[in-house]
Amino acid sequence: MTVRGLLCxxxxxxxxxxxxxxxAIDGLQGARDAGVRLLFMTNNASxxxxxxxxxxxxxxxxxSPEEVLNASQVAADVLRSRVDGGExxxxxxxxxxxxxxxxxxxxxxxxxxxxxxxxxREAATSGEPLRIVAVVQGYGPGLGVxxxxxxxxxxxxxxxxxxxxxxxxxPTERGLAVGNGSLVAAVANATGSRPEVVGKPxxxxxxxxxxxxxxxxxxxxxxxxxxxxxxxxxxxxxLRSALVLTGVSGREDVEALPEHLRPDHxxxxxxxxxxxxx
Numbered sequence: 001m002t003v004r005g006l007l008c009x010x011x012x013x014x015x016x017x018x019x020x021x022x023x024a025i026d027g028l029q030g031a032r033d034a035g036v037r038l039l040f041m042t043n044n045a046s047x048x049x050x051x052x053x054x055x056x057x058x059x060x061x062x063x064s065p066e067e068v069l070n071a072s073q074v075a076a077d078v079l080r081s082r083v084d085g086g087e088x089x090x091x092x093x094x095x096x097x098x099x100x101x102x103x104x105x106x107x108x109x110x111x112x113x114x115x116x117x118x119x120x121r122e123a124a125t126s127g128e129p130l131r132i133v134a135v136v137q138g139y140g141p142g143l144g145v146x147x148x149x150x151x152x153x154x155x156x157x158x159x160x161x162x163x164x165x166x167x168x169x170x171p172t173e174r175g176l177a178v179g180n181g182s183l184v185a186a187v188a189n190a191t192g193s194r195p196e197v198v199g200k201p202x203x204x205x206x207x208x209x210x211x212x213x214x215x216x217x218x219x220x221x222x223x224x225x226x227x228x229x230x231x232x233x234x235x236x237x238x239l240r241s242a243l244v245l246t247g248v249s250g251r252e253d254v255e256a257l258p259e260h261l262r263p264d265h266x267x268x269x270x271x272x273x274x275x276x277x278x
Contacts, residue, residue, distance in 0.1 A: 003240075003277045005037045005213040005220040007206070010052070011171070012225035012247020013270075014040065020059040021246040027270025028061055036277045037213050038067055043165035043199040043229075045072040045138025045180065046100020071164035071199035072099070072106035074208050075136045078162060078198050080110040088160055093131045096120060096159065098151045099138030099180075103164070107136065117150035124153075132157065137187065137195065138164035139180035148183060152190040161187075165199030167229070201233030210239070221264075221276065227253055231263045240264045242273055 006028070008014060014024045032038060040063065042052060049068035056063040079095065082088040095114040097103040107114040115130060123130045132154040140147075155161045166181035188194055198204040210220055221240045224230020225247025234241040242265035243249060254262055267273045 001218060003031075003036060003219065003221045005039070005210070005215040006031055006277075007209050007213070007220060007222045007234075007239075008038060008040045009200075009222075009224040009226070009230045009247075010040055010042045010044075010056075013223055013230075013244055014056060014061075015059055016247075018058075021244075021269075023269030023271045024246070025060040027274065030271065030274055031277050032061075034274075034277045037215065038063075039209050039213055040068045041070075041200065041205060041209055042068070043071045043167055043180075043205075044102075045070060045075075045106075045164035045199075046102045046140050048102045048105045049073070069205075069209050069212060070102055070106070071205065072102045072136070072138050073109070074198045074205045075103075075138065075162045075164050076106035076110045076112060077208055078196070078204055079107075079112060079134055079136065079160070082160070083112070088134060090133060093133030096132045096135045096151060096154050098135060098140075098147055099143060099164070100140035103136055103138045103140070117147040120150050120154070121146065132159045134160040134162065135195075136162050136164070137180070137184055139170065139183070143183060148186050148190075152187045155187060155191045155193050155195075161193060161195040163195040163197045163199075166197045167199075201229045201236070203233070203237055206233055206237045206239055223270070223273075225249060227257065227261075227263070232261065234263075235261055242267060242276075244268070244270055244273075 049065035052068045053063040053065045097114040163184045167179040168181040169176040170179040222234035227249040231241045241263040243263040
């Protein structure tokens, strides 16, 4: 079946830092020229879509913010649907946005009122604590123990807790840095609670992405470089997938997996998959 929509991971598929992955820009431009709809997915909750789109555009593939879905947006959409469905009552309550500025921007986009950990600390100190009904926890490079403590207070107080992703580490030029999953674990250890995690490889990210493309599931393909996130999540949802070998996982990793967990396609670079949409 011809692919009409591509869900594309970013790091290791489209780029590595400020360098495009081999064949990525030409391959994706070719797909777009063939009429394929593109949506770029990232678990990075701190960068708003405008920044991500500008990054891809600088590498040579003109991209709009509407073609980017980050994990903060997924979390905000999940909360919005709960409010609209009557599962979560906002009334005079607020959402605590923990993480980079992308978290708050995503909540703004869906019309959910939010506050920062700094604001909740100030309110509590003044003797007029705010009513926090939900916590969205995402990664932020400046996130500190005081921010995590505010999240723990809210979760322990009964707030709905949504985590953008549970990646334990974050790859950097110096090695593996502490990722959002490790920060989420700190709040979990303090509260004895567990959040709903919505980013890859969890189902909400893929469902919302396919909905964004406006195509049937069977017409879409997940393009990723990690078997444990990109490909595993697609397999769980029944979404076709392709592993490109420009990132983390290799052919030997694929061969070590049970048949039902393997990607539908394995390719050295994105142009090697062009027959799927021509």
